[in-house]
Ligand code: FA5
């Protein structure tokens with residue numbers, strides 16, 4: 147029946163991912179472009195900005211285990227269920243995540259490995275990896291990006307709490323001597339409560355250790371570079387948040403070059419997560435931060451596609467261990483093409499499906515895809531067919547300019563693929 151379903155949906159029966167063949171099914175939506183990114187591991191390529199940033203973060207946590215080679219293929223159980231995501235969480239849908247098939251997906255965050263790493267007995271660790279999310283296309287969104295997960299757990303007894311208290315004193319003393327201005331929130335609040343299994347006093351100590359550890363990391367990453375002084379300190383802002391596997395939970399923003407930048411999510415680990423890893427006798431914190439957003443501001447890299455560039459004019463600018471300002475080379479002219487079409491009656495087309503189709507054909511030559519809904523997006527009053535218009539911006543970021551003929555040829559392929567795959571009628 148899977149075979150017949152694949153035939154009916156015009157879907158190959160197998161897909162090859164990282165050299166292994168996997169059966170496909172109704173959930174399969176991993177695209178050739180995505181498959182091609184899996185072996186690249188930019189965060190381990192010497193002298194790549196993401197690799198330097200990973201090493202810079204690791205150097206701030208010298209006593210932690212540093213992991214960076216776990217496979218991006220995980221089960222939905224690991225990515226969601228073990229972390230207490232509800233069954234109807236939108237992140238599980240095929241419009242938001244990439245599936246090899248219903249039992250195997252690409253991790254959407256590094257938290258997918260928390261239970262596995264705690265289960266191996268690690269108590270202080272960092273894990274850097276590529277993560278995958280279906281999203282729109284523009285200068286700050288790319289379907290692959292990188293995260294560093296960090297976590298620390300201690301024994302839930304007086305010895306564990308003493309270890310945390312001593313560390314808190316050390317970190318607080320260090321931060322007191324530094325030029326940092328912190329906008330804090332209470333460790334606990336009615337919206338951000340203590341867990342039933344925890345003593346609030348312990349939770350306060352753990353939350354404080356989390357905040358001190360991350361404020362100190364922010365100083366390490368940004369402090370020197372903003373030239374923070376007593377008059378002009380580095381500004382860090384804590385905000386209450388929610389994640390299914392932490393409470394209390396927080397997000398951290400840093401004020402950098404005139405803007406608040408969301409850096410990370412974190413919190414006190416929900417005890418059932420630690421139970422799943424067979425370390426019920428411990429408690430602690432975890433955080434997950436996005437590397438591209440930080441690297442873009444530290445290196446002044448203007449477009450997220452550049453991280454994937456093979457152009458020597460990009461790669462040769464960087465040295466492992468050094469943060470330098472990116473010198474932009476000439477930006478080639480943009481080439482805008484509109485694609486307008488009717489959808490078959492009653493059919494919808496998710497923007498992420500449209501974007502993956504364009505990405506598969508045009509690769510990194512596509513800079514931006516916008517639903518030009520104001521120009522043309524209406525439902526035909528008589529037939530009830532829906533019309534959409536997308537505006538695609540093609541622009542080469544690499545060694546040479548894109549001719550109008552080349553853009554036309556790419557756009558023609560987009561149109562014919564759109565017809566085949568979604569049975570649309572071009573207007
Ligand atoms: C998470 O992914 C959680 N796993 C973080 C976490 C870990 C919480 C451990 C609690 C405990 P979020 O989706 O907000 O949360 O992503 C975390 C960070 O990744 C963001 O702060 C941001 O820096 C980065 N990020 C998220 N989405 C994107 C994107 N589309 N492009 C680039 N960076 C992104």
Ligand code: MG
Pocket residue numbers: 411
């Ligand atoms: Mg977030």
